[in-house]
Amino acid sequence: MTDGSLVTVRLPQSLAEHAGGQRELAVDAPPGATLADVLDLLASMAPGVDRRVRDETGAVRRFVNVYVDEDECRTLDGLRTPVPPGTVLFVIPSVAGGAA
Amino acid sequence: MRIAIGTRKGLWTAKGGADGWEVSQPLKAMAEFSSVAWMPRGAGDPPRLLAGARSWFWGPSVLFSDDDGVTWSDPEHRAIAFPPDAGVAIERIWNLTPDPRQADVVWAGCEPHSLWRSSDGGSEFTLNAGLWEHPHRPEWMPGAGGAAIHTIAPRPDGSMVVAMSTGGVYRSADSDSGWVPANRGIRVDFQPEEYPEFNQCVHRIAVDGGDPSRVYAQNHGGVYRSDDSGDAWQPIMEGLPKDFGFVVLAHPSQGGTAWVIPIDAETMFPPEGRLRLWRTDDAGATWAETGDGLPDGHYASVMRDSAHVIEHDGDAAIAFGTRNGCVFASLDGGRTFTEVVSGLPDVLSVRISP
Numbered sequence: 380m381t382d383g384s385l386v387t388v389r390l391p392q393s394l395a396e397h398a399g400g401q402r403e404l405a406v407d408a409p410p411g412a413t414l415a416d417v418l419d420l421l422a423s424m425a426p427g428v429d430r431r432v433r434d435e436t437g438a439v440r441r442f443v444n445v446y447v448d449e450d451e452c453r454t455l456d457g458l459r460t461p462v463p464p465g466t467v468l469f470v471i472p473s474v475a476g477g478a479a
Numbered sequence: 480m481r482i483a484i485g486t487r488k489g490l491w492t493a494k495g496g497a498d499g500w501e502v503s504q505p506l507k508a509m510a511e512f513s514s515v516a517w518m519p520r521g522a523g524d525p526p527r528l529l530a531g532a533r534s535w536f537w538g539p540s541v542l543f544s545d546d547d548g549v550t551w552s553d554p555e556h557r558a559i560a561f562p563p564d565a566g567v568a569i570e571r572i573w574n575l576t577p578d579p580r581q582a583d584v585v586w587a588g589c590e591p592h593s594l595w596r597s598s599d600g601g602s603e604f605t606l607n608a609g610l611w612e613h614p615h616r617p618e619w620m621p622g623a624g625g626a627a628i629h630t631i632a633p634r635p636d637g638s639m640v641v642a643m644s645t646g647g648v649y650r651s652a653d654s655d656s657g658w659v660p661a662n663r664g665i666r667v668d669f670q671p672e673e674y675p676e677f678n679q680c681v682h683r684i685a686v687d688g689g690d691p692s693r694v695y696a697q698n699h700g701g702v703y704r705s706d707d708s709g710d711a712w713q714p715i716m717e718g719l720p721k722d723f724g725f726v727v728l729a730h731p732s733q734g735g736t737a738w739v740i741p742i743d744a745e746t747m748f749p750p751e752g753r754l755r756l757w758r759t760d761d762a763g764a765t766w767a768e769t770g771d772g773l774p775d776g777h778y779a780s781v782m783r784d785s786a787h788v789i790e791h792d793g794d795a796a797i798a799f800g801t802r803n804g805c806v807f808a809s810l811d812g813g814r815t816f817t818e819v820v821s822g823l824p825d826v827l828s829v830r831i832s833p
Contacts, residue, residue, distance in 0.1 A: 393537075397555065427555035431537035434568035435560040442536045472536040 397427030485512025485828035506548035517832035531572025588628030647679035661709025689734015715763025779803035800826025
């Protein structure tokens with residue numbers, strides 16, 4: 380059940396082991412928070428997730444997509460995208476099979 | 480004897496020797512392993528296997544295992560990360576070199592061009608500020624494989640020589656600061672100035688096993704030797720079938736002995752499809768083909784971190800891997816080779832442990 384006062388972050392299975400085995404984390408983000416703010420809060424909760432989703436400059440890695448509800452953040456305002464309470468973030472690795 | 484094999488897509492080890500080799504199942508998958516290293520531990524303990532990994536999705540990391548790859552460290556923190564004010568991120572860990580002078584010290588050469596030091600066996604690395612802030616750095620360029628410090632040579636006198644593509648050879652008297660270019664005599668053929676102070680595309684260097692002030696370099700076009708720690712270089716490619724390649728190995732204890740694996744620069748194939756080493760026992764004055772058991776009709780190259788030599792039974796053991804997923808090993812100084820494994824992905828890194 381999603382708490383409407385929190386931001387929900389849904390992780391792929393491959394990141395769950397770095398979040399205490401959970402596929403879903405609830406982040407208590409303040410009103411007015413941006414995606415960067417939420418990811419900073421996520422980093423304090425699950426640093427192993429953060430270092431895989433973002434590089435040390437804070438940029439979302441090239442083959443990682445972060446959806447803010449229905450839209451990938453790069454199609455919105457990137458890390459400056461507003462993330463109000465109740466939002467669901469989906470972390471989804473790209474389809475990058477061509478590299479294999 | 481152990482061989483670590485890092486590939487474009489996964490990590491393996493092989494154990495064995497004269498009686499054959501047993502190759503592991505994939506120890507890791509879905510990541511490229513540009514660098515591997517064995518770090519000796521206490522007597523009776525298996526060596527630490529270090530691996531420079533890059534997941535296409537989740538980025539680079541340094542992993543290590545103290546039980547031959549059964550279990551792995553996978554730190555939640557960033558083992559290697561630029562400070563916030565650098566404004567760049569680590570792309571690849573091209574080389575991992577345990578320091579033979581100090582227990583638990585491991586050096587890493589990374590992309591973008593940067594040198595890192597760990598004093599805790601590979602858990603955390605610190606950026607070498609002297610080289611990162613070098614005034615030449617804005618002019619160092621990525622080679623075709625990417626910007627890389629790919630060779631790290633700690634020397635007994637406390638000094639260090641590193642090599643990068645492109646950038647060339649640099650030397651520090653204390654392995655920390657005062658980095659100076661050491662490229663005089665190494666020719667470049669990709670810019671108007673043939674003998675620049677720096678920016679040579681050095682593919683690999685190796686320190687002579689008998690004289691640490693003698694260094695060999697396989698350059699992008701040309702094989703060279705310096706007898707004064709890189710102050711001046713002389714060409715030593717006379718007698719080789721090609722002057723291009725990515726590998727140079729020096730015998731760990733036998734001064735004057737070194738090997739290269741020539742590659743045709745036009746085709747990137749071994750010359751005439753003959754995958755062979757060429758050996759010198761007189762510091763490059765003469766060369767002879769070696770490597771019975773290596774294949775003919777072989778058209779895959781050998782990358783710069785994909786070959787290694789260690790002391791073995793009064794001679795040298797050599798192992799190397801190819802871009803078509805083969806690994807070959809020799810226990811007699813490169814005279815004869817056996818195939819350790821074939822059918823792996825593109826081999827990027829190979830290291831042997833006794």
